[in-house]
Structures are given as C-alpha cells and as structure tokens.
C-alpha cells in the first residue's frame with residue numbers, strides 16, 4: 001500500500017486524474033470504478049477540465065460502487081444520478097456504458113448477481129476510486145463485512161446514516177438498505193485509489209493503514225491489495 005500525503009484536495013484530484021489519464025492513454029476502453037461521496041469530487045472536477053481540453057472517454061466504461069435501496073427513480077440522491085451529475089454528464093463517456101446496481105429491482109439478489117456478471121463481462125475494473133467512511137467502510141461494506149464478499153444488499157449502521165444525512169432533508173429520509181460491491185469485488189480491481197481528506201477521517205486512515213487487517217475495519221483489506229494507492233491530506237494523515 002502506497003500512502004501519499006498531499007497539500008489538499010486540489011493536488012489529490014490532480015494526482016488521481018494523472019493515473020486515470022495515463023490509464024486511458026494506454027487503454028482507451030478502460031473500466032473505471034466510480035465512487036460517490038465528497039472525497040472523489042476533486043478528481044471528477046479535474047477530469048472534466050481535462051476532457052474540455054481533449055481527454056477522451058468515448059471508449060471507457062464505468063461501474064458505480066454502490067447504491068441506495070428503495071429511493072424512487074430520479075431521486076437526486078440516488079447514486080446513479082449523483083454520478084451522472086458530478087461526473088459522467090461532464091465527459092464524453094457513453095451513458096450506456098455507465099452502470100450502477102439496481103436499487104429498485106424487485107429481485108435484489110438477482111440484481112446483485114447480474115451486476116457482478118456485468119463487471120466480469122467488462123473484464124473487471126482497471127482503476128477503482130474509493131472514499132472511506134469514518135468507521136472504515138469502503139463502498140457500503142460496513143464493519144464486519146466479509147473480505148470475500150461480492151455485490152449484495154447491506155444494512156447501514158446508524159453512524160453511516162448520520163454521516164450521509166447531510167445529503168437528505170432529515171435523518172429519517174436516509175435509506176436503511178443499500179447494494180454495494182463486496183470487498184472481494186473491490187479487491188479484484190487492478191488498481192485502487194482511496195482518497196481521504198479532513199480530520200474526521202484521521203482515525204479511520206490510521207486504522208486501515210497501520211492497524212491489523214481485520215473485518216472490523218473493512219478498508220484494512222487493502223493492505224493485501226497488490227496495487228493500492230492512498231491519497232490523503234495532512235489532516236487525514238494526522239494520526240499516522
């Protein structure tokens with residue numbers, strides 16, 4: 001695991017965008033793993049700016065990490081809409097090649113299996129962007145998630161619902177259930193870039209970078225990944 005401490009969100013966004021640009025030049029049909037939350041926003045900002053000056057996404061595809069269960073289609077906080085708004089509508093990726101778990105499927109387990117099959121059929125994720133929750137979750141793999149887990153339905157713990165309540169009118173509106181790629185799914189990505197900024201992430205960063213590899217801290221599984229890059233600002237690195 002490579003940990004890079006940078007001066008703030010802008011240089012973090014640029015460094016992650018450099019890796020994605022290099023990947024796209026080498027492999028124009030690259031498969032990108034897309035994350036929501038505030039952490040990857042500087043990367044999307046930077047990539048949109050680079051697209052405006054010629055970076056081509058026309059042959060790329062994308063797979064979202066996770067999705068809320070039960071939000072009505074078109075809800076602004078449905079992650080499939082967040083990813084469009086924050087990123088894919090701002091570049092020339094084919095919308096048909098941007099995939100999300102189906103959080104309104106009648107048969108959720110079947111939708112999860114179909115999502116896994118779609119990722120495999122695309123040849124697996126080349127570069128996965130990740131944030132980290134204050135409890136060490138990645139995607140929505142809460143503490144206790146199996147390291148072998150695949151895409152499945154999960155319940156959110158109260159802290160995660162509170163952390164995400166800022167995007168909703170009230171805590172009561174935050175869904176209790178989500179679909180998330182599993183830790184095993186995430187570990188199949190060829191390169192993982194995790195971004196964490198701010199003092200509220202310092203403990204989680206310390207736990208997953210320097211602590212034991214343990215299901216209580218899901219991001220710690222990345223210690224076993226052959227190519228994991230952790231980009232942090234000084235506040236998020238302050239407990240290292």
Ligand code: GLP
Nearest residue numbers: 036037038039131132133139140
């Ligand atoms: C949510 C998302 C995660 C994200 C986390 C942290 O729980 N499912 O993928 O990493 O929030 O979000 P933020 O980057 O806004 O701190």
